[in-house]
Amino acid sequence: MEDIVQVENISYSYVQKHCALSDISFSVKKGEIFSIIGSNGCGKSTLLHLISGLLFPDSGKISFKGDAITEDSLKDQAFNSYFRESIGYVFQNSDNQLFCPTVLGELIFGPLQMGKTSDIAMERAEAVMKMLNIDCLRDRPTYMLSGGEKKRVAIGSILTMNPDVLLIDEPMSGLDPKNRSFLIELIFQLNEAGKTIILTTHHLELVDHFQSRVAVLSEQHRIERIGNAEEILADTDLLIKTNLIQEHLHRHGNISHKHLPSNFLFHRH
Ligand SMILES: Nc1ncnc2c1ncn2[C@@H]1O[C@H](COP(=O)(O)OP(=O)(O)OP(=O)(O)O)[C@@H](O)[C@H]1O
Ligand SMILES: [Mg+2]
Incomplete structure (x- = not known):
């Protein structure tokens, strides 16, 4: 399969002094789900800003x-x-993405900006509201929505533009289990419909769900490893080194001991 996004030896520092990314290289194939994982501050959001052309290396x-x-x-x-229509970016924080007075306004904004007619924009908004179960929110001001509702609207506002590639920064942040399952299912559906998905996360559970190729970023803002989900999740030393799992103290009555998180052992087929 052909490469759709190529990242070659990029480095980026904020205001020329706070290093966020150092010598990062990988490529993403058309139609794949690609996960970028790493601990807080390792550079995941910065990397998506660079891929989406909001920042430059x-x-x-x-x-x-x-x-x-x-x-x-x-x-x-x-x-x-062409580029802005091809790549849709769902921000980590929905508040940075939503700015229209109503949910419907948010959903039609993208297609109208792209020069689509209002009939087409409305048609897309209706389909996306149905897909995301947000029809009941259509006239609500976005600032009055819950975090999970905002996340759906933010995703919807990208889907109405029908991009080939979706960049999704921390898709699960702030979502309850039901909304997490919904979003995982949606990402699968979008991928099956041909979308390339690049997502970031520090939730290993998500890597297990998608079984995608994974790039692991280190706290030194470098690529620590690129591999498939199974080999990354099986490498306990790598996950501890990159701060993706940690031993924690556990108390049983008067006795306490340390162990890895209980959800660390992912299921195998
Ligand atoms: N606007 C900014 N100005 C200066 N430094 C910044 C800015 N934004 C991010 N950084 C720094 O760049 C590094 C990478 O930040 P980034 O937000 O990309 O990390 P992240 O992996 O997305 O973290 P998180 O998991 O917390 O979302 C961090 O050290 C951060 O402090
Ligand atoms: Mg981030």
Whole structure:
């Protein structure tokens, strides 16, 4: 399968002094689910900002379907529109994404910006509201929604643009078990419908669900390992080193002992 996103030796520091990413390389194939995992602050969100062309690397190169994504290439209006329509980015924090007065307004904003007619924008919004069970929220102001509801609307506002690639930053953050299951199922469905999914997480449970290829980022903001889910999840030393699992103290009456989290042993078929 052809590469759709290529990341080659990129480094990025905020205000030229806070290193967020160091010499990162990987490629994502068309139609795959690719997970980027790592502990807090290792650079996951920064990496998605770079792939989506919201930030640009200090060095190295990012390409989309072979075209370099740079400040210069995105100055070309036609290329900019093509790229922005092709890659949809669901932010870690929905509050940074939602700005329209109502849910419906949020859902039609993207397609209208892309030059679609209001009939098409409405058609897409209706389909997405049905898919995400948010029809009842259509006239609600987004700032009055719960975190889980905002997450659905944020995802919906990207889906109405029908991008080829979805970047989803921490899809499970703040969701209850029912909403987590719903979202996992939705990501599977979108992938089966042909979408390439790049997601970040520090929840190993999600890596187990998707059984995707995984890039593990270290606390030094580097790629520690790239591998398939099964081999990454089986490597306890790697997961401890990258702070993705930790021993914790456990108390039984007067006796306490340390062990790894009970959900660490993932199921095998
Ligand atoms: N606006 C900013 N200015 C300066 N440093 C920043 C900024 N945003 C992030 N950083 C730093 O860049 C590094 C990577 O941050 P990033 O948000 O990409 O991490 P993350 O892996 O997404 O973390 P989390 O799991 O907490 O979401 C961190 O050390 C962070 O302190
Ligand atoms: Mg983050």
